[in-house]
Amino acid sequence: MQTKTLIVPARNGWQWITEGSRIYGKNRMLLALAVIGFWLLIGLVGSQVPQIGRLLATICMPAISVGLMGLCRYLDQEDTMAPSALLSGLSGHMGALLLLGVMYIVVLAAALGVVALIDGGRFFHVFLMGGKLDTAEANPLATWAFLLLMLPVAMAYWYAPILVAWHGHSVGKSLFFSLFACLRNWRAFVVYTCSLIMLMILMTIVAGMMASWLPASLPRVAQSIPAILLFSSSPCRCCMPVSTSATAMCSWRAAIRVERPEMPETPGLAPSSSLAPQGVFGGTFDPVHYGHLRLAEEAAEALGLSSVRWIPAGQPALRAAPQASATHRLAMTRCAIADNPRFILDDAEVASECVSYTVPTLERLRRAEVCGSRQPLVLLTGVDAFSRLEAWHRWQQLFELAHIAVVCRPGYSLRAEDLSPALAAAFRARCVDDLAALSASPAGRIVAFAMTPLDISATRIRAFLVRGMTPRYLLPDAVVDYIRCHNLYTEH
Numbered sequence: 001m002q003t004k005t006l007i008v009p010a011r012n013g014w015q016w017i018t019e020g021s022r023i024y025g026k027n028r029m030l031l032a033l034a035v036i037g038f039w040l041l042i043g044l045v046g047s048q049v050p051q052i053g054r055l056l057a058t059i060c061m062p063a064i065s066v067g068l069m070g071l072c073r074y075l076d077q078e079d080t081m082a083p084s085a086l087l088s089g090l091s092g093h094m095g096a097l098l099l100l101g102v103m104y105i106v107v108l109a110a111a112l113g114v115v116a117l118i119d120g121g122r123f124f125h126v127f128l129m130g131g132k133l134d135t136a137e138a139n140p141l142a143t144w145a146f147l148l149l150m151l152p153v154a155m156a157y158w159y160a161p162i163l164v165a166w167h168g169h170s171v172g173k174s175l176f177f178s179l180f181a182c183l184r185n186w187r188a189f190v191v192y193t194c195s196l197i198m199l200m201i202l203m204t205i206v207a208g209m210m211a212s213w214l215p216a217s218l219p220r221v222a223q224s225i226p227a228i229l230l231f232s233s234s235p236c237r238c239c240m241p242v243s244t245s246a247t248a249m250c251s252w253r254a255a256i257r258v259e260r261p262e263m264p265e266t267p268g269l270a271p272s273s274s275l276a277p278q279g280v281f282g283g284t285f286d287p288v289h290y291g292h293l294r295l296a297e298e299a300a301e302a303l304g305l306s307s308v309r310w311i312p313a314g315q316p317a318l319r320a321a322p323q324a325s326a327t328h329r330l331a332m333t334r335c336a337i338a339d340n341p342r343f344i345l346d347d348a349e350v351a352s353e354c355v356s357y358t359v360p361t362l363e364r365l366r367r368a369e370v371c372g373s374r375q376p377l378v379l380l381t382g383v384d385a386f387s388r389l390e391a392w393h394r395w396q397q398l399f400e401l402a403h404i405a406v407v408c409r410p411g412y413s414l415r416a417e418d419l420s421p422a423l424a425a426a427f428r429a430r431c432v433d434d435l436a437a438l439s440a441s442p443a444g445r446i447v448a449f450a451m452t453p454l455d456i457s458a459t460r461i462r463a464f465l466v467r468g469m470t471p472r473y474l475l476p477d478a479v480v481d482y483i484r485c486h487n488l489y490t491e492h
Contacts, residue, residue: 005177005180005181005184005185005255005256007184007185009187009188009422010187010188010190010191011188011191012185012188012191012251013187013188013189013190013191013192013193013194013195014191014192014195015250016188016192016247016250016251017192017195017196017199017247019246019247019250019394020072020246020247020248020249020250021246023072023246023249023250024072024246055105058101058104058105058108059098059101059102059105060098060101061101061104062097062098062100062101062104062157062160062161062164063090063094063097063098063101063161063165065161065162065245065248066090066093066097066161066162066164066165066166067090068245069161069162069245069246069248069249069252070165070166071245072245072246072249073249090165093164093165093168096164096165096170096171097161097164097165099171100157100160100161100164100171100174100175103171104153104157107153108150108153111146111149111150111153112146114145114149115142115145115146115149118139118141118142118145119139119141119142122139122142123139123142123143123146152179155178155179155182155183156175156176156178156179156182157175157178158178158181158182158248158251159174159177159178159181159182159248159252159255159256160174160175160177160178161174162249162252163177163178163256177256181255181256184255185251185255188251188255189251192247192251253394253397276304276305276306276376276439277303277304277305277306277375277376277377277378277403277438277439278305278306278307278308278309278371278375278376278377278378279296279299279300279303279305279307279308279309279377279378279380279405280308280309280311280361280362280365280377280378280379280380280402281295281296281299281308281309281310281311281380282310282311282312282313282349282356282358282361282379283311283312283313284312284313284316284319284322284329284458285310285312285329285332285333285458286322286323286324286329286458286462287324287329287332287458287461287462287475287479287483287488287489288329288332288333288336288475288476288479289456289457289458289461289471289474289475289479290454290456290474290475290476291454291456291457292336293336293337293476294451294452294454295380295407295451296308296310296343296380297340298449298451298452299378299380299405299407299449299451300342302435302449302451303378303405303435303438303447303449304435304438304439305342305378306342307342307343307344308342308343308344308380309344309345309346309365310333310337310343310344310345310346311346311348311349311361312326312329312330312333312347312349312350313326313349313350313356314326314349314350314351314352314353314354314355314356315354315355315356316355316356317355317356317357317393323462323488323489324488324489326349326350327350328482328486328488329350330345330347330350331482332479332482332483333345335476335478335479335482336475336476336478336479338478348361348364349361357392357393357394358379358392358393358398359392359393359394359395359397359398359401360393362377362379362398362401362402363401365377365401366401373442374442375442376403376438376439376441376442376443377401377402377403377442377443378402378403378404378405378438378447379398379402379403379404379405380405380407381404381405381406381407382406382407383406383407383408383409383414386404386406386414387418387419387423389423390420390422390423396426399426399430399443399444400443400444401443402442402443403438403443403444403445403446403447404445404446404447405446405447405448405449406446406447406448406449407448407449407450407451408448408449408450408451409450409451409453414427414431414448416428426446427446430444430445430446431445431446431447431448432445432446432447433447435447456474456475460474461474461475461489462489465483465488465489465490466489466490466491471483
């Protein structure tokens with residue numbers, strides 16, 4: 001399995017925090033209970049046998065972090081509670097994960113030993129036994145030495161557990177690639193670390209100010225309410241330890257490229273045996289018209305698609321709310337494609353109560369019971385939409401999940417010079433002319449193809465209907481009949 005590390009912009013460090021906060025906010029109670037339950041168990045063991053609990057927690061930490069990140073990944077993809085996801089990736093890898101924990105203890109002990117040579121063991125005693133180091137006894141050189149020694153260790157362990165558990169790499173290879181990925185993206189990690197520190201400082205200041213406004217006569221529990229409310233809100237909650245797993249998973253998705261594993265929650269389901277590419281065509285379809293139908297038909301012919309999956313958006317993220325309801329748009333699409341056996345209707349986004357994003361939809365399709373990991377998927381999009389790809393949710397992950405086919409007007413070529421620098425770089429690296437490349441791999445390529453120009457737009461059709469004009473010959477008769485039957489698009 002090939003592992004690649006990518007260099008991401010520095011601003012991604014802040015994006016990891018905001019994205020992690022979003023994931024954590026989906027079910028922060030479940031994530032918090034998972035972490036609290038673990039520490040309660042460790043505390044119970046430690047209370048019975050001093051120092052054992054802390055030692056056990058350190059050894060188990062790589063496995064625990066994998067479980068928490070698996071839970072975050074599942075939560076991001078499914079929007080549901082799934083406590084079983086805590087065990088994702090642990091089967092068959094527990095020995096390697098425990099070895100990571102043991103190696104960490106050895107390295108930590110070595111670092112503390114070096115620091116003990118500087119301050120006579122004071123830092124070592126406080127670190128091991130707990131307590132507070134007296135300012136008068138503190139040796140700044142010892143503190144800085146410890147931080148400098150542990151910094152590369154922290155980078156080596158940042159991605160190592162999930163590289164072991166999710167991708168089956170050896171312990172040594174996982175540590176190397178984790179360190180290498182962090183070093184290549186040091187700018188993003190600096191932004192990430194500084195942002196966390198600033199948020200924590202801001203939270204502390206705001207909580208203190210809120211508490212100072214309360215009467216001093218109130219009980220201590222009441223005085224702590226502002227801090228509780230602040231730490232449980234977004235985006236401040238991303239600074240809590242529990243959400244570190246979510247932000248770490250987000251950074252992994254951005255900086256490391258490996259062959260995507262199947263969702264661990266669906267073992268035993270075989271991926272599709274067919275390697276013929278399948279088209280994915282999303283849109284509001286408000287209403288669906290001949291331009292949409294002709295695009296899907298010509299894409300299927302030009303790209304050799306076995307089928308085209310139509311996915312009406314439930315709640316589009318990058319445009320105003322559609323005029324017709326999601327239910328009506330789904331029904332109109334069903335009417336329009338009913339007579340074409342190569343077209344498949346997918347109602348998942350309409351059924352979902354969440355905002356429609358392309359990456360989560362593709363991740364859903366990649367599950368074994370739908371398309372699996374080996375099935376080539378081709379996302380159909382227009383030139384205008386592709387040129388704004390950087391505005392899409394997690395746009396860089398699109399190439400992990402699907403090829404992208406860009407529809408061009410005849411005589412028009414898609415040029416890297418017309419794109420933003422980041423998108424242009426992706427375009428140059430991934431664009432191919434050989435359409436056979438779409439069948440050779442599940443995802444990662446960009447192709448352009450021309451289609452018959454049809455000057456039809458949903459906006460113009462809606463304007464016709466508002467003025468009482470007929471839209472016939474712009475969209476299928478079945479859709480026209482549906483619009484009239486339900487009295488759609490009669491008002492602005």
